[in-house]
Amino acid sequence: MPRVVLEALMSAETELFDLELKVLLEAVYLRYHYDFRHYAVSSLRRRMRHAMGRYGMERLSDLQHRVIHDPAFFAEAMQYFTVQVSEMFRDPGYFAALREHAIPVLKTYPSIKVWIAGCSTGEEVWSMAILLEEEGLLDRAVIYATDINPAALEAAESGVFPLDRMALFSRNYQAAGGRRSLSEYFTTGYGGAVFDRRLKKQVVFADHSLATDAVFSEVHLVSCRNVLIYFNRELQDRAVGLFHDSLVRRGFLGLGAKESLQFGAHAADFEACAPHERLYRRTAS
Amino acid sequence: MTLPFPQAVVIGASAGGVQALRDVLGCFPATFPAPVLVVQHIPRDRPSGIPALLDGSCALPVAEAQDKEPLCGGVVLFAPPDYHLLVEDRTTVSLSRDEPVLYSRPAIDPLFESAAEVFGEGLLAILLTGASSDGSAGVAAVRREGGIVWIQDPDEAVAPIMPASAIAHAGADAIVTLGDLCRRLGTLAP
Ligand SMILES: C[S@@+](CC[C@H](N)C(=O)[O-])C[C@H]1O[C@@H](n2cnc3c(N)ncnc32)[C@H](O)[C@@H]1O
Numbered sequence: 001m002p003r004v005v006l007e008a009l010m011s012a013e014t015e016l017f018d019l020e021l022k023v024l025l026e027a028v029y030l031r032y033h034y035d036f037r038h039y040a041v042s043s044l045r046r047r048m049r050h051a052m053g054r055y056g057m058e059r060l061s062d063l064q065h066r067v068i069h070d071p072a073f074f075a076e077a078m079q080y081f082t083v084q085v086s087e088m089f090r091d092p093g094y095f096a097a098l099r100e101h102a103i104p105v106l107k108t109y110p111s112i113k114v115w116i117a118g119c120s121t122g123e124e125v126w127s128m129a130i131l132l133e134e135e136g137l138l139d140r141a142v143i144y145a146t147d148i149n150p151a152a153l154e155a156a157e158s159g160v161f162p163l164d165r166m167a168l169f170s171r172n173y174q175a176a177g178g179r180r181s182l183s184e185y186f187t188t189g190y191g192g193a194v195f196d197r198r199l200k201k202q203v204v205f206a207d208h209s210l211a212t213d214a215v216f217s218e219v220h221l222v223s224c225r226n227v228l229i230y231f232n233r234e235l236q237d238r239a240v241g242l243f244h245d246s247l248v249r250r251g252f253l254g255l256g257a258k259e260s261l262q263f264g265a266h267a268a269d270f271e272a273c274a275p276h277e278r279l280y281r282r283t284a285s
Numbered sequence: 286m287t288l289p290f291p292q293a294v295v296i297g298a299s300a301g302g303v304q305a306l307r308d309v310l311g312c313f314p315a316t317f318p319a320p321v322l323v324v325q326h327i328p329r330d331r332p333s334g335i336p337a338l339l340d341g342s343c344a345l346p347v348a349e350a351q352d353k354e355p356l357c358g359g360v361v362l363f364a365p366p367d368y369h370l371l372v373e374d375r376t377t378v379s380l381s382r383d384e385p386v387l388y389s390r391p392a393i394d395p396l397f398e399s400a401a402e403v404f405g406e407g408l409l410a411i412l413l414t415g416a417s418s419d420g421s422a423g424v425a426a427v428r429r430e431g432g433i434v435w436i437q438d439p440d441e442a443v444a445p446i447m448p449a450s451a452i453a454h455a456g457a458d459a460i461v462t463l464g465d466l467c468r469r470l471g472t473l474a475p
Contacts, residue, residue: 042402259380260352264353
């Protein structure tokens with residue numbers, strides 16, 4: 001039987017959608033300096049389709065029109081350009097690996113800096129603060145919590161999370177090797193769980209883009225989880241390059257559960273420390 | 286009838302899917318030249334174990350996908366727990382933690398839709414047993430982009446809702462038993 005090889009073409013519709021997507025991202029970049037041009041296109045397409053559904057738009061160019069003419073609309077639509085899902089102590093094994101491998105090393109420094117890149121609504125920041133507190137490191141630590149989404153940063157700083165998420169967060173916390181009960185860190189009020197302000201006195205919340213900004217500090221640990229998956233390989237390389245330049249010699253880098261340096265340009269600049277938990281260390285060179 | 290050889294195959298399964306997948310993946314010949322991507326609904330909070338479970342019953346290597354992993358012919362990649370599996374371009378997959386679809390992450394629709402957009406008429410999509418309506422939108426996208434869709438006969442499926450819902454929503458190029466599926470795969474072999 002002859003094998004028929006089809007030169008598979010995207011449908012004309014998909015090609016036009018991609019064209020409009022390029023134009024939209026370029027417009028957003030020129031107008032607002034948010035650079036989504038090197039994001040993974042598969043998930044961006046989906047999210048833009050959701051946005052069009054939500055705002056009742058037929059074409060992506062309608063979205064582009066609103067976005068560039070109406071900054072308030074763009075601020076709202078930002079929720080579709082970035083993915084805001086997070087959990088305290090998400091992937092508990094990761095936090096257990098930090099306790100086991102990174103903390104003992106971090107304890108040998110008189111002061112430490114931790115960078116949480118793409119911190120979203122702050123679940124990871126508060127988890128890290130609790131971890132450092134329990135390890136007696138919080139007082140000599142500075143945590144930089146950065147993201148490009150202003151609404152997310154604001155939510156992160158407020159430290160208020162819906163009460164109905166606390167059961168999941170508590171389970172994660174216990175599975176991550178938590179020493180107490182998570183409820184010792186929050187009180188209930190404002191219709192939610194309000195985390196202890198004391199935990200964030202060492203945290204600096206700041207706007208920083210892995211796509212356009214430069215290194216701002218020397219740090220001992222970078223935690224950047226579930227952010228790189230939204231980038232294409234080229235942008236992943238840029239971000240990991242920033243982490244590399246920011247880290248002290250033998251500093252730690254933690255990634256999301258299914259992210260790996262294996263397919264990128266910086267594979268040789270890091271060595272796996274707890275490979276299954278995606279905890280890496282900057283190599284000595 | 287000889288069907289054109291697909292450039293990629295996507296498979297979706299839910300309740301009852303592990304056994305059905307064992308049968309279906311078992312029919313792929315070791316020489317199968319296209320990549321095979323699979324979403325089986327699984328709980329989000331523990332390792333799936335499914336790739337390991339099926340590795341022995343399939344002539345092709347089976348693994349859990351990693352972000353930006355290259356797409357290779359003759360390799361079966363599964364969506365990991367709590368991530369959607371997407372086709373990024375002709376040579377790469379992406380993972381995402383976008384919202385669950387119909388309570389599932391991984392979900393079938395994101396895989397089928399993203400694969401349809403990249404592979405167009407070069408895609409073969411197979412939807413198996415399940416008790417959800419995930420997959421219906423994905424099947425519609427595959428058909429809209431000109432790809433081929435085979436759906437397991439709801440009468441044979443352990444859980445008929447998912448195949449029945451997709452057939453009602455978007456139709457299919459063929460409604461097949463698992464036995465038919467194997468024979469049809471045979472007619473694709475180069
Ligand atoms: C899925 S959340 C990850 C939250 C948290 N790290 C976790 O794993 O639970 C992804 C975050 O990356 C942020 N992000 C997207 N592009 C970015 C960029 N160029 N620079 C910094 N952060 C970015 C988004 O705004 C979003 O808050």
